Amino acid sequence: MKAVIKGIGHYVPERVVTNQDLEKLMDTNDAWIQERTGIEERRHVGRNGSETTSILGFKAAEKAIENAKIDKNEIDFIIFATLSPDLYFPGGGVLLQNYLELDTIGALDVRNQCSGFIYALSTANAFIKSGMYKNILVVGAENHSFGLDMTTRGRGVSVIFGDGAGAVILGRSDDESRGILSCNMHSEGKYAEELMMGFPGTKYGWVDLMLNEDFEPDYDKIYPYMNGNFVFKHAVTRFPEAILEAFEDAGESIENLKMLIPHQANLRISQFIQRQMGLRDDQVFNNIMKYGNTTAASIPIALSEAISQGKIEQGDLISLAAFGSGFTWGSVLLRY
Numbered sequence: 001m002k003a004v005i006k007g008i009g010h011y012v013p014e015r016v017v018t019n020q021d022l023e024k025l026m027d028t029n030d031a032w033i034q035e036r037t038g039i040e041e042r043r044h045v046g047r048n049g050s051e052t053t054s055i056l057g058f059k060a061a062e063k064a065i066e067n068a069k070i071d072k073n074e075i076d077f078i079i080f081a082t083l084s085p086d087l088y089f090p091g092g093g094v095l096l097q098n099y100l101e102l103d104t105i106g107a108l109d110v111r112n113q114c115s116g117f118i119y120a121l122s123t124a125n126a127f128i129k130s131g132m133y134k135n136i137l138v139v140g141a142e143n144h145s146f147g148l149d150m151t152t153r154g155r156g157v158s159v160i161f162g163d164g165a166g167a168v169i170l171g172r173s174d175d176e177s178r179g180i181l182s183c184n185m186h187s188e189g190k191y192a193e194e195l196m197m198g199f200p201g202t203k204y205g206w207v208d209l210m211l212n213e214d215f216e217p218d219y220d221k222i223y224p225y226m227n228g229n230f231v232f233k234h235a236v237t238r239f240p241e242a243i244l245e246a247f248e249d250a251g252e253s254i255e256n257l258k259m260l261i262p263h264q265a266n267l268r269i270s271q272f273i274q275r276q277m278g279l280r281d282d283q284v285f286n287n288i289m290k291y292g293n294t295t296a297a298s299i300p301i302a303l304s305e306a307i308s309q310g311k312i313e314q315g316d317l318i319s320l321a322a323f324g325s326g327f328t329w330g331s332v333l334l335r336y
C-alpha cells in the first residue's frame, strides 16, 4: 500500500512586507536582500497579530480538507511541524485538533525546523503504510515575525524569514502507481548551534533569567542565530545527496523528474542545487521571492502553489527536499 497526497492547501497572512518596508526599520536595502537571497517581499502576521502559528495552520488545513473532498472527521491523526509554536508547551498539534473540532485523535508535533515538513510527511507515510491510520493531516506552519529582531542588529536573519502555513491530507492510495515512493531523513547534531535559538531552553540561563532580574542573556541566544556561510556550504552538499538517495532507493531515474520543490531557504541555494544537478528552470519551483523563508511551511506552500498553477499533474514525479537547523535534512520522492 502507498500513501498519497489526497488534498493540499496553503494560507499566508495578508500583510505584505516589502524590502522597501524593511529599509524603514533597519539599515538594509532591496539590492542587498535580492542579491543575497532573491527575496522581494514576505508576509508578516506581526508581533501583535491575532493569527498565531496554529491558526495559520488551521486556515491551511481547512483548504487541504476541502481540496481532498473528505469529511474532516475522516482524519484520524495530525502531525504538526513548526519552530515557532504558540506555546513553549504543549505543541501546536493539539491546538489544531481543537480548532478543527476533531474527536480525540492523536496529534504529534515535529520540531525539525526547515526539514520539519519532510520529517512530518515521512512519518505520516510510515503510519499510513503500516495500516495504523487512514488519513493524516500534515501541517507545516510558522509565525516567524513574532520573534525576529527587526532592528539593524538582527538584519542578517530577519530579512530572510516570513510567515505562512501549508497542509496536506495524506491517505491510502487506491492506485499503486501513485503515492510516496521513498523518503529519507538525516541529522548532524554537532552543528546544532550553527543555526539556533537558545531561549527558552535549559542550556543558556533560562532559570537565571526568571530568578535574577539583573541577568542579561546573550543577544545571540534570545534571537535566532545563523552562521550564514557555513549553513550555505552544508546546504548545497546535503540537498543533492538527499534528493539522489531518494531516487536510488525508489529505483527511479532523475531523467524522469518533473519538478523539484526545494525548501525555500534562499534562492541562491536553490539555483546552486539546480546548476549542480543539471536541472532545467521548469524543473525547479521557487516562490521565496514572494514569501521569504517560511521554514516548515515552505515546501507545502510551494507544492500547493505549483499544483494550483497547473505545473504539477497527476502521475508526475516530484521531489521534495529540505535542509536546515539541526543540522537536519532529507527528501521525499513521490508520484503525485
Ligand code: ACO
Residues within 6 Å of the ligand: 027, 028, 029, 032, 033, 036, 037, 114, 155, 156, 157, 159, 160, 195, 226, 227, 228, 229, 231, 232, 235, 264, 265, 266, 268, 293, 295, 323, 324, 325
Ligand atoms: N542588509 C544589508 N547588509 C547586511 C544585511 C542586510 N539585511 N545583513 C548583513 N549585512 C551585512 C553584514 O553586516 C556584512 O557587513 P560587513 O561586511 O560590513 O561586516 C555584510 O552584509 C556581509 O554579511 P554576511 O553575513 O557575510 O553576508 P553573506 O554574503 O554571507 O550573506 C546570507 C548572508 C544571505 C544569510 C548568506 O550567508 C546565505 O545565503 N546563507 C545561507 C543560509 C540561508 O540562507 N539560510 C536561510 C535560513 S536557514 C535554512 O533555511 C536552511
